[in-house]
Amino acid sequence: MTFEELMKKPELSPDETKKALELASRQTESCLSEFSSQFKSVYSENGFYTPVPNEQWTNGFWTGELWLAYENTGDERYREAALKQAESFLERIETGNHTDTHDLGFLYSLSCVSGYKLTGNETAKKAALLAADHLKSRFHEKGQFLQAWGAMDNLKNYRLIIDCLLNLPLLYWATEETGQPEYAKKARAHLDTALSVIIRPDYSTYHTYYFDPETGKPLRGVTHQGYSADSVWARGQAWGVYGLALSYRYTRSPEYLEDFKHVTDYFLTHLPENL
Structure with a gap:
């Protein structure tokens, strides 16, 4: 389906x-x-x-x-x-x-x-x-993303995870409430960075992606909670579905809607017949 x-x-x-x-x-x-x-x-x-x-x-x-x-x-x-x-x-x-x-x-x-x-x-x-x-x-200018966990000065923590798409509405709301664009600007920057690395060509997703702390360049996708770096963590794919829908709700950017449809299609087509 x-x-x-x-x-x-x-x-x-x-x-x-x-x-x-x-x-x-x-x-x-x-x-x-x-x-x-x-x-x-x-x-x-x-x-x-x-x-x-x-x-x-x-x-x-x-x-x-x-x-x-x-x-x-x-x-x-x-x-x-x-x-x-x-x-x-x-x-x-x-x-x-x-x-x-x-x-x-x-x-x-x-x-x-x-x-x-x-x-x-x-x-x-x-x-x-x-x-x-x-x-x-928690936003890193080098890499343009919000760090997932841990101390910001620990280079081993220089990564994002797909779950963070569900955290972005707090920033969109803060811009609406205060009139200060910086919150939403960082949310959009994180989202664009995340989508550029965590969505694979078949629209499955990585859970975690590491970046080079010196240059901010993407390094590798891994998993913290899924079966393997190359597998699809079901809850992580669901974060992608839900998180993209939320960002589209706030931004109305058509590219987010397209990505939403693709990651949703991947999720649905890998469900059993009874869904």
Whole structure:
């Protein structure tokens, strides 16, 4: 199946969508008492998530679920819990607690940008803008990309990963909010660099790409989480699909839409018959 064929498939009906949202909200409600002031771990153990402090790269996902539940139901309990967590995110970025990463978009777009858009909360706005500043500071002029992880002065860290396409909306939003073009400019530069190296001729993708710290020239594609350097990490390909869609949403640049269709086609044509 190709992207064009997928678009001809029937969409979810309003009733199906309503039932799915109700189920998701009930599941979120069942966790509310345990995870109002704490966060879910990166992974479940024996089918359950354990509470953890705000130190992991996935913590924003749970807060984002709270905002979605609030948006869907209007239940103030979700709003109160999510705003409490926004305070935690402000403390995290102000103290630099596990923020030596590009995952600030995952952390702050879903928790604080969402919260600010829905409620106008100034704590959420402040936290998100500080996170955008910190993400912007991870941009390497030599190579024109945002470094994935670790200390910026460690030459072994001179690389990008495909996941970062999901972090770019934090920078696009910061430009919209402040009127300062530098955020979006760096997001576009990173995206253009990433697309020039991580998409293979058949539109499969590399997970990670290293650059020469002296010249900024691309060196080699490898994997940090996939099977091998030459394989296709399924979640990484999905980051490509989703990340390109997000950048097209903000920029409306036709070349991003074309790349989106191609990497999506690759993903779809390698699924089993039942998708």
